[in-house]
Amino acid sequence: MTISWDNPGTGGGREARVKGEANTNGDGAAPGPVTVDLRLSVNGRRHPITVDTRETLLDTLRERMDLTGTKKGCDHGQCGACTVLVGGRRVKSCLTLTVTVDDRDITTVEGLSADGVPHPLQAAFIENDALQCGYCTPGQLCSAVGMLAEVADGWPSAVTPGLDGEVDLSKLADEEIRERMSGNLCRCGAYPGIVAAIGQVAR
Amino acid sequence: MTTTGIRSVGGALDRVDALEKVTGRARYAYENSPRELVYAFPVQATVAKGEIVHVGVDAVLKQPGVIAAIWHGNAPRLAPSDDDELAVLQSRRVAYRGQYIAVVVAETPEDAREAAGMLRVEYAAEDHDVDMRPDHPRMYRPDHVNPNFQSDTQRGDPDAALTTAPVVVDHTYSTPAEHNNPMEPHATVALWDGDGLTLFDSTQGASALRSVIAPLFGMPPAQVRVIAPYIGGGFGSKIEVHPHVVLAALAAKQVGRPVKLAVTRQQMFAITGYRTPTVQRVRLGAETDGRLIAVTHDAFEQTSILVEFAEPTAIVTRMMYAAPHRRTTHRLVRLNVPTPTWMRAPGEAPGMFALESAMDELAIACGVDPVELRVRNEPAKDPDTGLPFSSRNLVACLREGARRFGWAGRDPEPGARRVGRTLLGTGVAASTYPTYRAPSSARVRAEPDGRFTVSIAAADIGTGARTVLTQIAADALDAPAGLVHVEVGDSALPWAVLAGGSMGTGSWGTAVVRACEALVAELGRRGGDVPPGGVEAAADTSQEVRGQAEFARHAFGAQFAEVGVDADTGETRVHRLLGVFAAGRIINPKTARSQFVGGMTMGLSMALMEESVMDREFGDYLNHDFAQYHVAAHADVRDIEAFWLEEEDPHLNPMGSKGIGEIGTVGTAAAVANAVHHATGVRIRDLPIRLDKLVR
Ligand code: FES
Ligand code: FES
Numbered sequence: 001m002t003i004s005w006d007n008p009g010t011g012g013g014r015e016a017r018v019k020g021e022a023n024t025n026g027d028g029a030a031p032g033p034v035t036v037d038l039r040l041s042v043n044g045r046r047h048p049i050t051v052d053t054r055e056t057l058l059d060t061l062r063e064r065m066d067l068t069g070t071k072k073g074c075d076h077g078q079c080g081a082c083t084v085l086v087g088g089r090r091v092k093s094c095l096t097l098t099v100t101v102d103d104r105d106i107t108t109v110e111g112l113s114a115d116g117v118p119h120p121l122q123a124a125f126i127e128n129d130a131l132q133c134g135y136c137t138p139g140q141l142c143s144a145v146g147m148l149a150e151v152a153d154g155w156p157s158a159v160t161p162g163l164d165g166e167v168d169l170s171k172l173a174d175e176e177i178r179e180r181m182s183g184n185l186c187r188c189g190a191y192p193g194i195v196a197a198i199g200q201v202a203r
Numbered sequence: 204m205t206t207t208g209i210r211s212v213g214g215a216l217d218r219v220d221a222l223e224k225v226t227g228r229a230r231y232a233y234e235n236s237p238r239e240l241v242y243a244f245p246v247q248a249t250v251a252k253g254e255i256v257h258v259g260v261d262a263v264l265k266q267p268g269v270i271a272a273i274w275h276g277n278a279p280r281l282a283p284s285d286d287d288e289l290a291v292l293q294s295r296r297v298a299y300r301g302q303y304i305a306v307v308v309a310e311t312p313e314d315a316r317e318a319a320g321m322l323r324v325e326y327a328a329e330d331h332d333v334d335m336r337p338d339h340p341r342m343y344r345p346d347h348v349n350p351n352f353q354s355d356t357q358r359g360d361p362d363a364a365l366t367t368a369p370v371v372v373d374h375t376y377s378t379p380a381e382h383n384n385p386m387e388p389h390a391t392v393a394l395w396d397g398d399g400l401t402l403f404d405s406t407q408g409a410s411a412l413r414s415v416i417a418p419l420f421g422m423p424p425a426q427v428r429v430i431a432p433y434i435g436g437g438f439g440s441k442i443e444v445h446p447h448v449v450l451a452a453l454a455a456k457q458v459g460r461p462v463k464l465a466v467t468r469q470q471m472f473a474i475t476g477y478r479t480p481t482v483q484r485v486r487l488g489a490e491t492d493g494r495l496i497a498v499t500h501d502a503f504e505q506t507s508i509l510v511e512f513a514e515p516t517a518i519v520t521r522m523m524y525a526a527p528h529r530r531t532t533h534r535l536v537r538l539n540v541p542t543p544t545w546m547r548a549p550g551e552a553p554g555m556f557a558l559e560s561a562m563d564e565l566a567i568a569c570g571v572d573p574v575e576l577r578v579r580n581e582p583a584k585d586p587d588t589g590l591p592f593s594s595r596n597l598v599a600c601l602r603e604g605a606r607r608f609g610w611a612g613r614d615p616e617p618g619a620r621r622v623g624r625t626l627l628g629t630g631v632a633a634s635t636y637p638t639y640r641a642p643s644s645a646r647v648r649a650e651p652d653g654r655f656t657v658s659i660a661a662a663d664i665g666t667g668a669r670t671v672l673t674q675i676a677a678d679a680l681d682a683p684a685g686l687v688h689v690e691v692g693d694s695a696l697p698w699a700v701l702a703g704g705s706m707g708t709g710s711w712g713t714a715v716v717r718a719c720e721a722l723v724a725e726l727g728r729r730g731g732d733v734p735p736g737g738v739e740a741a742a743d744t745s746q747e748v749r750g751q752a753e754f755a756r757h758a759f760g761a762q763f764a765e766v767g768v769d770a771d772t773g774e775t776r777v778h779r780l781l782g783v784f785a786a787g788r789i790i791n792p793k794t795a796r797s798q799f800v801g802g803m804t805m806g807l808s809m810a811l812m813e814e815s816v817m818d819r820e821f822g823d824y825l826n827h828d829f830a831q832y833h834v835a836a837h838a839d840v841r842d843i844e845a846f847w848l849e850e851e852d853p854h855l856n857p858m859g860s861k862g863i864g865e866i867g868t869v870g871t872a873a874a875v876a877n878a879v880h881h882a883t884g885v886r887i888r889d890l891p892i893r894l895d896k897l898v899r
Contacts (some may be wrong), residue, residue, distance in 0.1 A: 052311060
């Protein structure tokens, strides 16, 4: 990773640049943005990219890489529309600075289907009409993929009886799905369809 | 032409744009990035009333990446408009806190936002008034309420009737300000090309937006193109043109490059509208058997200094129940508040909370079952206009709902069912929404390979418009739906009414059917021969719609709720919601169910959570994000079911359909509040039903 200030390519080591200069900005002359050269791994492909250190992963995906499937609903970690998978775990990309995910495997909604075949969850969403406007949908899908992995790994939720980590994917109750998906708002109210679609794939 | 004989209407066709949406390929407004684009970040007023005396742009212009800082001192002049919200950056006056007063344009979103945060603005602040109360001295009677109803109506002598009625219920109800909060924040990408303007915008009406924006910039509408194929919800907030659209266009003009502007979630609480708070007094006078003698409904609400938006809160009471003596009134006060706007079932949703809560109180006062009470007050014709109903199946909805819900044998005693710490109760409320239809136009084209393309500047904001228009066209063309492609969401397509008032399918569907009929006739004349260039036909329904016979046209429904209230904490959970609707012919049961259930979910949310809190000190909505403005989440929505009755109504449109996008939100909150009363014995007359109102 290379960090530079105002002028990509002139940066030295990360420690020196960030501690030595970025933090000493006064109110005087306006400094340029601090930028960092990364190789971002998205949907199985590595992309060399120079990012502003203020840039969120959400904005990098949407504004820099034209991966607009990931949505911005609030930019404050309150709606789940921006959910992506980082290392297979669900993450709110609006609360993730891009510089922190260098060398991590990022999967967005565009990466869920393989070779043009929709992911089983995508097919189940269509079948169950688990969407209306579609704006929360990519976040719901990525969240569902991450959630099912959490269940498979035995993570309990607030409604799991006991905290011994025993949740059976094949018997995943609707109540569990609702609890675990509650970080993803849907203003259109497609919740029953979403729960049905996830249940269909899980069980 | 292929002849199928199979009807597409009535079938559960999958949403035709679902694959685009689940794969992330569907592109919403902000996701269009023209070359050379720059980013705009707006600056909001920090006083609720006053004048801007100084804008410190110099420091901002020195910030990296900044291209321009635009404010009233250097903004391009706009042509006057009758909507004062659209006179963006045209004056030093501040009409409400949060109003857009400047915009910073920069090379990156980060640069624009950081620089906008540095803009120093000095104001001469004046004392503001943001306090809506029914006894406000500046309450006045508006000329009309939205869209064009009389403000007040009266039949008979309700005051006299109320003094002699054997049973009287007289209560005041209130609903808070509520924000639409579609998941996709409002956004505009503006691109000037020569003298023309292209807007990628999240709008419920491409044709309407174009005709509002063009004159502001002194252009004929044809020089503006609005592109909006995908819209991430709206629920009414994307009907009116809000200031950000003008701001984006104006900024793009000033800097000579395409501009992207997204309203932040927080800014939406000031900029893009909300449902006015209401205070409503409802008085019911009845015989001891519950038959109404008199009904009055007086609504009080707010609007802004800039725009008179008069929510038609009490109009439902004009047509709901029979009573010889009746009155409805609306009073408004103009305050230093953001401008209210349309929000799903504007008028009906807050109005039916009050009326249907009062009906429940009357049922208890008379000792009559609440379902039965409504049946007893069924009018033979519209009690307000005297017009016959084109169809009215409220009673059938109530009966069918009661059967499905298991209403029979309900013990009316409040606070009598307890399981562990949970008090259980059930409630019912009626639901209704008018069936409007507006002129539109459409074009359809037959290709030599047997496919058809239907073009109309309709909007699919998540309703399923693309899908149902595909089905409607398929039947009118007698072709399989798979051969029909529907294009919407572009002002370059044949003009159409916006998506509002639950009139999309009825209005656009009529135009599509007429265009298809014209095409079928033309193909018939040609002996079915389609030349290499295809064959086109078009239709404009202005005459047909304006000439339609007079009827009272409304959809009806019945909503049943079962709630559990924690006896210690007051936490209320809706265990079950069941709605039965009579809304003409249902075009697509799959998308229709989603519409009803989605509407009911918003009603549940209205009942238990939604409330925008006005900060009297600073004059803006305090809880302006999803952390503080709560909407129903997955865990809140346990068991919601929607059913409908077969309803044949020949007086509507060629499809026989009524609008279904809003009715699900009407009556839901009353059903929940009535169930909460049944569970606890506590009557909540002020939404939302919060714990602190239940725990005494
Ligand atoms: S946009 Fe990230 S949680 Fe809402
Ligand atoms: S589908 Fe519109 S917000 Fe979920």
